[in-house]
Amino acid sequence: xxxxxxxxxxxxxxxxxxxxxxxxxxxxxxxxxxxxxxxxxxxxxxxxxxxxxxxxxxxxxxxxxxxxxxxxxxxxxxxxxxxxxxxxxxxxxxxxxxxxxxxxxxxxxxx
Amino acid sequence: xxxxxxxxxxxxxxxxxxxxxxxxxxxxxxxxxxxxxxxxxxxxxxxxxxxxxxxxxxxxxxxxxxxxxxxxxxxxxxxxxxxxxxxxxxxxxxxxxxxxxxxxxxxxxxx
Numbered sequence: 001x002x003x004x005x006x007x008x009x010x011x012x013x014x015x016x017x018x019x020x021x022x023x024x025x026x027x028x029x030x031x032x033x034x035x036x037x038x039x040x041x042x043x044x045x046x047x048x049x050x051x052x053x054x055x056x057x058x059x060x061x062x063x064x065x066x067x068x069x070x071x072x073x074x075x076x077x078x079x080x081x082x083x084x085x086x087x088x089x090x091x092x093x094x095x096x097x098x099x100x101x102x103x104x105x106x107x108x109x110x111x
Numbered sequence: 112x113x114x115x116x117x118x119x120x121x122x123x124x125x126x127x128x129x130x131x132x133x134x135x136x137x138x139x140x141x142x143x144x145x146x147x148x149x150x151x152x153x154x155x156x157x158x159x160x161x162x163x164x165x166x167x168x169x170x171x172x173x174x175x176x177x178x179x180x181x182x183x184x185x186x187x188x189x190x191x192x193x194x195x196x197x198x199x200x201x202x203x204x205x206x207x208x209x210x211x212x213x214x215x216x217x218x219x220x221x222x
Contacts, residue, residue, distance in 0.1 A: 003168045004206055014210050016172055018160050049129050051162045051170050057114045059162050059170045061127055087219040095115055095217045099125050099210035106206045108198040
C-alpha cells in the first residue's frame with residue numbers, strides 16, 4: 001500500500017492530528033491499527049497519511065468527503081473508547097485541526 | 112523547540128506536503144533546513160510540523176495566516192530553486208494540498 005492517500009476532487013476535508021505519545025503502551029499499537037482500519041472503512045473516508053518518529057511525535061492526516069463524515073467518525077462508539085484512552089493514557093499532548101482542502105498539486109510530472 | 116506548531120485563531124491556512132524521497136542526497140538535508148528557516152521567518156508563517164520516516168516518506172504541514180502568504184512563499188526566489196531540485200532530484204513523488212483550517216482542539220485538558 002502506498003503511504004500516500006489517493007487524490008480526490010476538492011473541496012474535501014482534512015483532519016490534521018499531531019500528537020506526542022507518553023511512554024504508556026497499554027495496547028496502543030493494536031488500537032491505532034484498529035482505528036485506522038475502522039476510519040478507512042467509513043464510506044466518507046478518502047484516505048490517510050501517517051508517520052510517527054522515534055521520539056514519539058506523530059502526524060496523521062485523514063481525508064474526508066464532508067464535515068458530516070468527520071463528525072460521524074468522531075462520535076463512533078469504538079472511536080470514543082479510543083479517544084478516551086488517548087486522553088487518559090497515550091498522549092502527552094495533541095492538536096487536532098479540521099481543514100477544508102481547496103486545491104492540490106502532485107508531482108514530479110512524468111514519474 | 113516543541114515539535115508542535117503553536118495554535119492560532121482560525122481561520123488560517125495549512126499546506127500539507129507529503130513526499131517520498133529518492134535515494135539522491137545532493138545537499139537535501141541542508142536545503143530542507145534552510146527552507147524551513149526561511150519559511151518560518153516569513154511574517155505570514157504561523158509554524159510548521161514535520162516528520163520523515165526511515166523509508167523516506169515525509170509529512171510536513173506548514174501553517175499560514177493567509178493564502179496570499181502561501182503564494183508569496185511559493186514564489187520566493189530561493190524557494191523556487193529548492194522546488195526545482197525537489198522535482199528533478201529529491202522527490203520520487205509528492206502531493207501538496209492547500210487547506211483552510213476552520214476549527215481546532217488540543218488536549219488532554221489539564222496537562
